[in-house]
Amino acid sequence: MGDVAVIGTGQSVFSRKCGVSVRELCFEAFQEAMEGLDITKDNIDASIIGSAPEYDKQRTPSGLISEYLELTPKPTFYVESVCSSSSTGLRVAWSLIKAGLHKVVAVIGFQKMSELTSREAAERMGRGGDIIWDSPLGITMPAGYAMYARAHMAKYGTTEEQLAKVRVKSAHYGISNPKAYYRKELSVEDVLGSQVITSPLKLFDCCANADGSSCIIVASEDIATRVAKIPIWIAGVGAATDTMTMAGRKSLTNLSCAVEAAKQAYGMAGLGPEDIDVAEVHDCFTISEIMAYEDLGFAEFGEGARLIDEEQTYIGGKIPVNVDGGLLSKGHPIGATGGSQIRTIVRQLRGEASEAQVKDARIGLVHNIGGIGQYGNVTILRR
Amino acid sequence: MGDVAVIGTGQSVFSRKCGVSVRELCFEAFQEAMEGLDITKDNIDASIIGSAPEYDKQRTPSGLISEYLELTPKPTFYVESVCSSSSTGLRVAWSLIKAGLHKVVAVIGFQKMSELTSREAAERMGRGGDIIWDSPLGITMPAGYAMYARAHMAKYGTTEEQLAKVRVKSAHYGISNPKAYYRKELSVEDVLGSQVITSPLKLFDCCANADGSSCIIVASEDIATRVAKIPIWIAGVGAATDTMTMAGRKSLTNLSCAVEAAKQAYGMAGLGPEDIDVAEVHDCFTISEIMAYEDLGFAEFGEGARLIDEEQTYIGGKIPVNVDGGLLSKGHPIGATGGSQIRTIVRQLRGEASEAQVKDARIGLVHNIGGIGQYGNVTILRR
Numbered sequence: 112m113g114d115v116a117v118i119g120t121g122q123s124v125f126s127r128k129c130g131v132s133v134r135e136l137c138f139e140a141f142q143e144a145m146e147g148l149d150i151t152k153d154n155i156d157a158s159i160i161g162s163a164p165e166y167d168k169q170r171t172p173s174g175l176i177s178e179y180l181e182l183t184p185k186p187t188f189y190v191e192s193v194c195s196s197s198s199t200g201l202r203v204a205w206s207l208i209k210a211g212l213h214k215v216v217a218v219i220g221f222q223k224m225s226e227l228t229s230r231e232a233a234e235r236m237g238r239g240g241d242i243i244w245d246s247p248l249g250i251t252m253p254a255g256y257a258m259y260a261r262a263h264m265a266k267y268g269t270t271e272e273q274l275a276k277v278r279v280k281s282a283h284y285g286i287s288n289p290k291a292y293y294r295k296e297l298s299v300e301d302v303l304g305s306q307v308i309t310s311p312l313k314l315f316d317c318c319a320n321a322d323g324s325s326c327i328i329v330a331s332e333d334i335a336t337r338v339a340k341i342p343i344w345i346a347g348v349g350a351a352t353d354t355m356t357m358a359g360r361k362s363l364t365n366l367s368c369a370v371e372a373a374k375q376a377y378g379m380a381g382l383g384p385e386d387i388d389v390a391e392v393h394d395c396f397t398i399s400e401i402m403a404y405e406d407l408g409f410a411e412f413g414e415g416a417r418l419i420d421e422e423q424t425y426i427g428g429k430i431p432v433n434v435d436g437g438l439l440s441k442g443h444p445i446g447a448t449g450g451s452q453i454r455t456i457v458r459q460l461r462g463e464a465s466e467a468q469v470k471d472a473r474i475g476l477v478h479n480i481g482g483i484g485q486y487g488n489v490t491i492l493r494r
Numbered sequence: 495m496g497d498v499a500v501i502g503t504g505q506s507v508f509s510r511k512c513g514v515s516v517r518e519l520c521f522e523a524f525q526e527a528m529e530g531l532d533i534t535k536d537n538i539d540a541s542i543i544g545s546a547p548e549y550d551k552q553r554t555p556s557g558l559i560s561e562y563l564e565l566t567p568k569p570t571f572y573v574e575s576v577c578s579s580s581s582t583g584l585r586v587a588w589s590l591i592k593a594g595l596h597k598v599v600a601v602i603g604f605q606k607m608s609e610l611t612s613r614e615a616a617e618r619m620g621r622g623g624d625i626i627w628d629s630p631l632g633i634t635m636p637a638g639y640a641m642y643a644r645a646h647m648a649k650y651g652t653t654e655e656q657l658a659k660v661r662v663k664s665a666h667y668g669i670s671n672p673k674a675y676y677r678k679e680l681s682v683e684d685v686l687g688s689q690v691i692t693s694p695l696k697l698f699d700c701c702a703n704a705d706g707s708s709c710i711i712v713a714s715e716d717i718a719t720r721v722a723k724i725p726i727w728i729a730g731v732g733a734a735t736d737t738m739t740m741a742g743r744k745s746l747t748n749l750s751c752a753v754e755a756a757k758q759a760y761g762m763a764g765l766g767p768e769d770i771d772v773a774e775v776h777d778c779f780t781i782s783e784i785m786a787y788e789d790l791g792f793a794e795f796g797e798g799a800r801l802i803d804e805e806q807t808y809i810g811g812k813i814p815v816n817v818d819g820g821l822l823s824k825g826h827p828i829g830a831t832g833g834s835q836i837r838t839i840v841r842q843l844r845g846e847a848s849e850a851q852v853k854d855a856r857i858g859l860v861h862n863i864g865g866i867g868q869y870g871n872v873t874i875l876r877r
Binding site: 132157163164165168169170171173174175177178182183184185186187188189190191192193196199203205206207209210211212235238239241242243348350351352353354355356359367368371372481482485486 | 515540546547548551552553554556557558560561565566567568569570571572573574575576579582586588589590592593594595618621622624625626731733734735736737738739742750751754755864865868869
């Protein structure tokens with residue numbers, strides 16, 4: 112069996128796009144992903160659409176998007192693992208190609224969130240937790256992550272200032288990302304002084320809802336070496352879960368699904384955390400990034416906050432993380448996020464990230480979490 | 495690469511299950527699927543959950559179901575192609591195993607529809623069509639299939655009586671199926687005299703909403719030969735699409751997505767329609783079964799109705815179809831349907847369908863359609 116590569120990536124601008132339909136939104140990412148490739152849409156054997164349901168009225172969007180992109184009669188279907196839906200899509204695309212069923216698969220992630228009020232969106236996100244045991248207790252996304260933050264602070268002495276520093280880095284890199292929602296420098300004081308959402312998390316500790324799409328074109332080795340200038344190989348695809356209910360978790364200071372997914376991805380790639388040149392982690396909240404440092408093995412458990420104190424996750428540091436601004440600056444259009452992370456790493460490994468290039472990056476990692484830590488996906492890419 | 499087999503199947507009773515939660519509903523099918531297998535739930539490497547969203551309040555049900563079945567921390571995700579979601583799940587499971595990523599995968603389909611009124615359910619199903627171009631014109635499921643019926647009648651002279659005969663066969667076999675919603679003999683007169691829903695379709699030409707679940711356990715060749723009494727091999731997995739909008743269809747007398755999916759599945763299996771001993775087709779409406787006869791090559795285009803006139807799709811005929819009662823008698827809990835069809839064929843090929851066994855059946859086919867003909871899935875199984 113040959114290897115499987117990412118040959119094209121695209122992403123819409125992440126923002127509020129009130130006059131744009133879901134299908135139009137997806138076209139923006141698809142068009143960029145196909146640019147410069149020596150294949151046409153007729154060479155795409157299948158599409159996989161990832162998003163979280165119920166943010167817009169259209170049901171079964173895969174058929175709709177596939178038709179709009181003129182991919183009919185090729186097969187299409189929808190995959191979902193909430194915020195990690197497009198990473199799940201990538202893993203499935205890898206399998207479809209590896210199994211010999213297809214040669215080229217498009218993975219499209221999207222979310223159209225601006226049609227809902229913040230309150231409606233929060234309610235739907237709450238229903239992404241267990242609706243019998245958790246969401247009636249108010250465990251929406253910010254509340255769940257606030258519990259992680261409190262637990263991390265209690266166990267390891269992590270401070271609100273350290274959390275704020277994650278956002279300061281995010282803001283710093285977000286400025287250079289033309290597709291990011293927020294592009295404004297922020298200080299530790301700005302973050303600490305922003306409105307409390309769920310203590311200890313404040314407004315600037317939280318990523319924002321956004322409309323957006325992403326697209327990853329994945330291909331078999333024979334196609335990839337022929338049509339892509341620089342194919343980026345999929346070296347590891349790890350995936351794991353933890354309980355839906357927060358009460359079922361063994362630990363609130365790390366995400367076991369991420370630890371397990373990372374273990375699988377490292378094992379499959381024959382690599383370890385020390386081999387990673389650049390990483391994208393799922394910083395839906397500032398605490399998430401600190402937990403990710405530990406869950407991925409970039410720091411020992413309890414030592415994550417030190418990495419940000421020492422600026423080791425800036426370019427030039429030990430392991431540059433989220434140098435595209437991450438979810439905190441880009442915004443988090445749920446289904447589109449994983450694909451956007453993949454796109455950033457692919458651009459880094461190709462040396463095309465002129466706005467914030469990590470020098471000689473050859474191996475990259477994407478950490479994409481679904482829900483309040485229910486779904487962990489880790490993907491390792493290499494040049 | 496070794497072959498991939500179905501080693502276990504299960505299905506809940508399809509009915510109104512008002513006091514049962516989604517996770518409990520899925521347990522019923524999972525338990526049956528695991529019965530008699532020489533593996534435990536700890537041997538299941540991943541689960542894939544198929545359903546159509548928005549019929550119940552819980553979002554991201556895959557994590558919830560996976561936790562309830564004690565499959566955590568194994569990966570899980572959700573797939574959707576509306577009514578063919580669990581066939582899509584089976585195709586993805588086949589790929590995950592064929593790619594070497596997993597050895598055993600559980601595909602669980604479900605739908606809990608009884609929490610909605612019929613009108614709410616019809617509205618949600620309408621939004622499974624294009625919500626800009628089709629559903630505002632009233633093209634819900636029955637209306638779309640009524641258009642097919644009218645077109646078939648106009649082009650080929652198919653009659654309402656012939657449609658009714660499909661339901662008479664369904665009712666005849668439904669009686670013997672202990673998991674079917676409707677178990678009552680019906681005459682042509684009963685069907686023709688039932689309430690008009692969307693002319694020419696009457697109440698008994700339509701399948702019913704139901705609550706239900708299904709589960710298929712899929713395994714690699716080495717596991718399957720070791721743990722299953724009679725492994726049933728997946729010989730072909732075809733999938734294709736047609737436009738979401740009815741206006742985009744080239745024909746209203748057949749489903750091109752089914753024709754294409756069948757072509758793929760036959761090609762992969764190295765078989766043709768003449769090799770199929772028993773088939774399950776997606777009879778969401780009586781006209782659907784007649785179109786399926788033609789789309790699958792059991793009859794020439796325009797000749798489908800003759801098969802039912804001549805009782806060639808009864809046991810003892812040329813090609814027995816839906817001898818478990820089909821969707822028309824079983825009910826159609828959207829995400830569960832494909833898995834239920836697979837279960838029927840597996841039981842037939844194992845010679846375990848005492849209630850309605852097709853003698854010496856060795857090769858079976860499942861035809862599972864999503865939406866108003868947007869998604870076509872054809873799976874070929876062999877003993």
